[in-house]
Amino acid sequence: MSVVAAVGLTKRYRDVTALEDVTFTLEENAIYGLLGRNGAGKTTLMQLITGQNSVTSGDLTLFGGRPYENEQALMKVVFIKESQKYPSAYRVKHVLTLAGRLFPNWDEEFAQSLVDDFNLPRKREVRKLSRGMTSALGVTIGLAARAPLTFFDEPYLGLDAVARQLFYDRLLSDYAEHPRTVVLSTHLIDEVADLIEHVLLLDRGKLLLDAPSEELRGEVMDATGPAGVIDEFAGSRTVLHREQLGGTVRVTLRGSFDNAERLRAKKLGIDLEPVSLQQAVVRLTMERNTDR
């Protein structure tokens, strides 16, 4: 059984269609990257899955049931967002105690080690924490909860580069020991490229891509070479981007290349290189937007 299954999911807010006819599944034990530009519908999607908002049309199941007011299914979910609010008089240690009561799989020892890693002041009131510290507290809860379905909606934006790396490292090592389904919603695609196994790319409410990251990486390539031969080499492939510097042209092409084509590229003096996951996502999103 899929952890989440959405079929033709649509969410409208009056005249805004935040999600339109979105179909996908989230499977057990995988790390997903939920990607997309501002306003693409990422938060809305996570709110629907976590029962915080109601579906306009389509079908959505969470652990086989409806998410809305489904206590049993929602117990298996943790949703950490950047703007997370905590009771204002609470101190860090109180928030952790509360989280420990709330999440059935809570690992107190792991939580305490994360508090040390992030240098979180246990006795400080949460409203007096810096933005980065508040993010670190969210990350700590999200990881130590070990919920079968874990959402991180950019909660780590306030974290500096060192703390973000710490988060990625702790997530990966804990995931290896306690596999679960993790959804990372982020704009920092290259930072999480090695973490995410599967990409869900939303664009203006539509699901533009639903693919394993490996597949996606090999699917978009940069070909750089003499202007005279590049276009011939590109042939009928979709050219996602083209730039020229003097006699040298670089095109970003969609589609994978077999050995014969790679050899041909070499003979023609063309350099063939896979683009980064971030570049692939940017180019594919731009392609769709220029299609309109």
Ligand SMILES: Nc1ncnc2c1ncn2[C@@H]1O[C@H](COP(=O)(O)OP(=O)(O)OP(=O)(O)O)[C@@H](O)[C@H]1O
């Ligand atoms: N409560 C609401 N009422 C009206 N429109 C809304 C509401 N919530 C979201 N929207 C609209 O739905 C669309 C999707 O918003 P959403 O917050 O899901 O995007 P997002 O991908 O999370 O964006 P970001 O990366 O900027 O956080 C946007 O156009 C947004 O303005």
